[in-house]
Amino acid sequence: MELELYGADEKFCCKLDQEDALLGSYPVDNGCRIHVIDHSGARLGEYEDVSKVEKYRISQEAYDQRQDSVRSFLKRSKLGQYNKEEQAQREAETTQRLREEQEQASAIPVGSRCEVQVPGQPPRRGTVMYVGPTDFKPGHWIGVRYDEPLGKNDGSVNGKHYFECPAKYGAFVKPSVVTVGDFPEEDYGLDEM
Numbered sequence: 001m002e003l004e005l006y007g008a009d010e011k012f013c014c015k016l017d018q019e020d021a022l023l024g025s026y027p028v029d030n031g032c033r034i035h036v037i038d039h040s041g042a043r044l045g046e047y048e049d050v051s052k053v054e055k056y057r058i059s060q061e062a063y064d065q066r067q068d069s070v071r072s073f074l075k076r077s078k079l080g081q082y083n084k085e086e087q088a089q090r091e092a093e094t095t096q097r098l099r100e101e102q103e104q105a106s107a108i109p110v111g112s113r114c115e116v117q118v119p120g121q122p123p124r125r126g127t128v129m130y131v132g133p134t135d136f137k138p139g140h141w142i143g144v145r146y147d148e149p150l151g152k153n154d155g156s157v158n159g160k161h162y163f164e165c166p167a168k169y170g171a172f173v174k175p176s177v178v179t180v181g182d183f184p185e186e187d188y189g190l191d192e193m
């Protein structure tokens with residue numbers, strides 16, 4: 001490829017053809033532009049349609065036979081899915097966490113007042129509107145209608161309605177951050193204005 005320098009008035013200044021020269025050694029100023037001429041023979045958009053690019057394919061059996069692959073390294077090192085003990089431990093931890101979540105969620109009745117304390121955020125008050133599993137993420141979730149528009153949704157996620165509330169008043173949180181109790185709506189005295 002060739003590089004050409006054009007001035008602010010669009011007049012040709014010089015070619016940038018010294019391989020070891022720094023850009024500052026050329027008369028570059030504000031408003032200048034560098035024009036690139038590509039001699040590689042590539043056409044514009046030639047590599048955008050990847051269906052035209054021939055791909056190398058290997059069967060699973062042939063890949064399993066290779067000794068220089070990521071899969072063989074993981075098997076030799078007993079990492080990831082090839083470490084049965086770690087997989088079993090991870091599954092046991094997940095099962096235990098889900099069991100604890102379900103126990104916490106079962107202690108939170110729908111319709112009760114609550115305070116949500118997510119780490120790094122101020123406490124928010126609202127009403128529990130939904131308790132249970134969801135389609136958007138695994139585990140048990142608590143659907144809360146906040147007293148103020150501090151939420152992320154209207155009680156629905158990905159088109160599925162779990163409860164009804166105005167937009168930006170609803171949120172789904174984990175049971176561990178919900179405290180049920182006598183949390184009346186806060187009165188900021190804004191009605192008197």
